[in-house]
Amino acid sequence: MEHAKKIDAPIDPSKIKVSKKVFNPGPARSRWGNVCNFLFLCLVGVFMVFPLVMIINNAFKPMDELFLFPPRIFVQNPTLDNFSNISVLMSQSWIPFSRYIFNTVGTCAVATFFHIIFASLAAYVLEKRDFPGRNVLFKIVVVSLMFTPTVTAIPNYIIMSKLGMIDTYWALILPYVGSSMGLYLMKQHLSASVPTALLEAARIDGASELRIFRSIVMPMVKPAWLTMMLFSVQSMWGITGANMIFTEAKKPLSYALNQIVSGGIARAGAGAAVQLIMIAPPILIFIVTQTQVLDTMASSGIKD
Amino acid sequence: MKAAEVSAKQISSKVSLKKRFRQNWDCYLYMAPYMLIFFTFTVLPVVMSIVLSFTYYNILEPPQFIFLDNYRNLLATDDVFLLAVKNTLIIAVIVGPVGYLACLLFAWLINELSPIVRAVMVVILYAPTLSGGAYTIWQVLFSGDSTAWINGMLLNFGLIDEPIQFLTNADYMIWICIIVQIWMSLGAGFLSNVAGFRSMDRSQYEAGYVDGIRNRWQELWFITLPSMRPQLMFSAVMSITSAFSVGDVTVQLFGNPSTDYAAHTILNHISDYANVRFEMGYACAIATVLFATMVGLNELIQRLLRKVGQ
Structure with a gap:
């Protein structure tokens, strides 16, 4: 309600100046804000996706790669052996x-x-x-x-x-x-x-x-x-x-x-x-x- | 205009309940198949659960009415229950708000990406919840071997001398549970928020800039959130439900019961009494307490959310 009232209220000339200033850079986005958002999203994206990437890769790893140390995320020699093992x-x-x-x-x-x-x-x-x-x-x-x-x-x-x-x-x-x-x-x-x-x-x-x-x-x-x-x-x-x-x-x-x-x-x-x-x-x-x-x-x- | 409509509706509902019924009797027919199943398998169980909570019932003998004994035992003598309440509350207090805010925050952040990137991000962020049992992979990551992922890494960097038994050490278990639960917290509420941001009316923002909205935060608080209130309420229901119904994760990662009951939640306590000890009445009393807490909390939060943007 209050919000609607504000829009309807007559705009006085002094205010137009201020709003114009704000309006020019567009929707008020700062470059630093964008960079931070991007980095943050990347970080969270990795946290979210890492376990899933691991599941997908593990499914195609041959036995020796599954037990490799230090472990690798990505599969080197993909194989379908694991799936045929299931049917066996x-x-x-x-x-x-x-x-x-x-x-x-x-x-x-x-x-x-x-x-x-x-x-x-x-x-x-x-x-x-x-x-x-x-x-x-x-x-x-x-x-x-x-x-x-x-x-x-x-x-x-x-x-x-x-x-x-x-x-x-x-x-x-x-x-x-x-x-x-x-x-x-x-x-x-x-x-x-x-x-x-x-x-x-x-x-x-x-x-x-x-x-x-x-x-x-x-x-x-x-x-x-x-x-x-x-x-x-x-x-x-x-x-x-x-x-x-x-x-x-x-x-x-x-x-x-x-x-x-x-x-x-x-x-x-x-x-x-x-x-x-x-x-x-x-x-x-x-x-x-x-x-x-x-x-x-x-x-x-x-x-x- | 609106007031007139409402009063007209009220009058019509008062005057012609009989007429409304006569004109719409076929509705009950159309609803019957769903409502019959819904009431039998969703509503009746909750009612039965409340009734059984006042009885002693072991499935073999008919239930014996023992009034409030179950509740008295629950609060006065069952130390493990109090521990389970404590654990559930710790998890819920962290996972609930963090998950709820994450649903909102990520929906807001990805809203400004290009459509294709946004679609990919939605899949990535929603996948953990979507894929039901994927959390078992955390068992591999946190395994107590010195060659397991996290232990191996910590050993490699020289941060620890010997592998930490993450899944059996009482100091770590609850925190691991919280991490996994947060990982899975972007559920239906998140989708609802994403959709809410997507369908926002651009002209409202432009009106806002003319009004003197100066930065993203003001934009969010004064324009976006008020018009997304329905989505926020839906997402609150989802967050409360998932924050209080932690159970599968702890069973899968730490077993049931977990070491020293360190990650024992209310749901674990229910399945302990229902599936192991066959004290159904007692298990139902626990379920009733949990359910009442969730509904009460939901009511409170819905009330708070009505104040957003004011």
Whole structure:
């Protein structure tokens, strides 16, 4: 409010002089400030990226380079041995490697699909329709952004066992389908990028609610569901299914890969390759979808 | 204009609750699939957790109601819990604000880079959070061997005579946990801030320069931050959540329990009682305390953030 008043206030001539002086060097950036910013960013960038660079390089190092002293960051003679080692190790297990991959990719895909459909539908009516209880429901969703899995783990196990879902894929899929981050982001994005008037027009033309959702709303919020996809892969890819899955054939990939890593020094090479496999998919998806994700996050703020 | 709108809305909501329901009953149908799952697997667990916290429950026998005994034990007799609270608070007090400010600071700094450099920097800064389990690499860096990265370097420079057992020495563990946690602190809140800066209206700045905004700090405080308040609030929720839910990192790096409980956090305490001792009621009491702290703190910070730029 105060700010708006200042702009509206009449400008007296003496002030124009001062502001002109400031305005000429542009947005008031000093060269030293820029240099400092640049150096600072470089330093932090190195701190942030160093462990990741190490993971990537280690995955391609032959055994003798992994244990070289003094250690080198960058790989000298890159090799794919570590990856072929994984398949050799996995071929000895009585569950085929492809089964673990199927388990993770399958649960991830099913959970993502239903999460996007269900959460978007709910977000759509929460944002665009005025029914009793919508504010309360949305408040609950915002508070639930703070629920960490560990806090809900015990009751979740009890609920799962009462529903008879322990040791089924549903135990991995359903908790994610109901996660609140996706609904929250979708609702905020809908409010910023889908004009209500457009929906009214479609309604007058006789389009049914589901048709409006499918043919008008969903295509318009593509950035938001790509973001939901990113977040769901981020949290589903590394899922180990501990406590929930006991049948070996239903265990996810990260569980099998963790078994390799726990083999210790002898499996350091394969372990390094495993680490790369575990971190790569979310990062790759983010590189591809960054623009859309940032579009979605622009409306992610919590409004009073 | 705005006041009229609000009052009209209030009147309509008072008068025609029944009508609103009749006109919009299909909404409940559309929400049903999500809300059913959301309430079963997200809301119900929290409610159950609060209820179970007043019971003794070991999974095999039905829960016995023991009222506040769990909480009394927690505060009066469980020294390890108090240690866990202390550790969690030390971590949260450092990681929370540092991470929160880092989310803002880096979003602000990279905002002025060229689009391609900015895109690369966003990936680099966000990657540690994005890549779930990448923090295990810190185990290699901090390993206690004399040939490990950090020990090797310190030995080489002659700063130490023998390798430091970073991952089992109580003096270092909590600080290593803090470093790793800060490394992972640029999460969804950071993205939200980046997007917020990106969508700032340039003309607002120009108006500000005419008004006599003299440097970047004033620009940030009087123009940028007030219009980014929604993003700041979102990022606060994210920072609080991640600062208080430190647990996986300590298990992975130091084991559970860690040496002398030196890096024992509240989350570790929960999984200790839930997964090892099967005292579910007690574990739920710990979870409830943690959860209440997080929600309370969030309320406080949201209130503070409403004052930004005033």
